[in-house]
Amino acid sequence: MLVDLISNESYNRLSILIQIHVKHQNQTKRLTNMNKKNFNFCVFCWRSIANTGKRLGRTQYFCSLHKSTGATKTAHENYKRRLYATLKLKKLAVDDKLPRHNRYTKIYENVLKLTISPSYALSRMTFTSLGIAKQSVAIFSLISWAYPLTYKKTKYLIGTTFKDKEDFADTLISALTTRDDQETLPIRSASLEVGKDAEIWIPLVIEMLARHEVFELISEMELRRGGTNRGKDIELRNRIVAIVKEYKSQGIEPVQKEIAAKVGRTPQRVSVIYNELKKQNRV
Ligand SMILES: [Zn+2]
Numbered sequence: 319m320l321v322d323l324i325s326n327e328s329y330n331r332l333s334i335l336i337q338i339h340v341k342h343q344n345q346t347k348r349l350t351n352m353n354k355k356n357f358n359f360c361v362f363c364w365r366s367i368a369n370t371g372k373r374l375g376r377t378q379y380f381c382s383l384h385k386s387t388g389a390t391k392t393a394h395e396n397y398k399r400r401l402y403a404t405l406k407l408k409k410l411a412v413d414d415k416l417p418r419h420n421r422y423t424k425i426y427e428n429v430l431k432l433t434i435s436p437s438y439a440l441s442r443m444t445f446t447s448l449g450i451a452k453q454s455v456a457i458f459s460l461i462s463w464a465y466p467l468t469y470k471k472t473k474y475l476i477g478t479t480f481k482d483k484e485d486f487a488d489t490l491i492s493a494l495t496t497r498d499d500q501e502t503l504p505i506r507s508a509s510l511e512v513g514k515d516a517e518i519w520i521p522l523v524i525e526m527l528a529r530h531e532v533f534e535l536i537s538e539m540e541l542r543r544g545g546t547n548r549g550k551d552i553e554l555r556n557r558i559v560a561i562v563k564e565y566k567s568q569g570i571e572p573v574q575k576e577i578a579a580k581v582g583r584t585p586q587r588v589s590v591i592y593n594e595l596k597k598q599n600r601v
Pocket residue numbers: 360361362363364365380381382383384
């Protein structure tokens with residue numbers, strides 16, 4: 319195990335080499351049980367929907383950005399289309415006619431098959447009662463070899479000294495989220511049960527990272543479009559203009575991340591379009 323870790327190129331980038339001991343079997347069992355009982359995370363993304371005493375607009379299955387009704391309906395449908403297409407491509411399609419709970423449970427499980435599974439990632443890592451300094455190094459090491467898109471967003475944290483596990487989880491979640499995410503930010507570390515043993519909170523962190531990786535992957539993908547690209551592009555632009563107008567009519571400065579969530583596109587894509595629209599004096 320240690321030889322594996324040391325020979326791993328990405329691991330060598332880290333200054334501290336450690337070996338941690340994991341009870342892998344227990345981890346896997348715990349992950350599976352958790353999935354059966356309830357949904358710790360949004361079916362479509364990595365945000366927590368665990369019960370922390372605050373509902374914050376979440377539903378039983380989705381975070382407030384992916385609810386299937388209301389203002390997020392379009393974002394929900396767009397993401398769903400892309401996710402379903404990807405699952406189908408990987409022969410992991412879920413029957414749309416299944417009862418809702420069974421369908422979402424299956425999707426929730428299959429999403430993790432689109433990346434390195436948290437249980438496999440965990441099996442490459444072991445931990446005992448080591449403190450957060452070494453645990454965080456081990457987790458960043460895991461991110462670096464297992465979840466490249468997530469690594470891009472978190473690598474600046476490598477070398478950071480964390481006060482405790484709450485501090486680590488809060489900082490990690492902040493790195494993944496956006497500043498205007500009023501749902502995820504208030505509950506950060508609480509949603510990962512960091513008050514509990516490493517055997518509980520570390521698998522939750524890894525699962526969140528895996529789900530984040532898939533979310534980034536799907537979000538970056540181009541939609542399989544029914545019509546011509548041009549027609550869809552015009553539709554998307556018109557929609558962004560309409561959202562911006564609505565914001566401005568209420569005297570609110572439009573936030574591009576929120577617009578992106580509403581139209582089901584990445585903030586980067588929306589930023590490009592927004593700047594184009596600005597040049598055309600449309601927003
Ligand atoms: Zn979500």
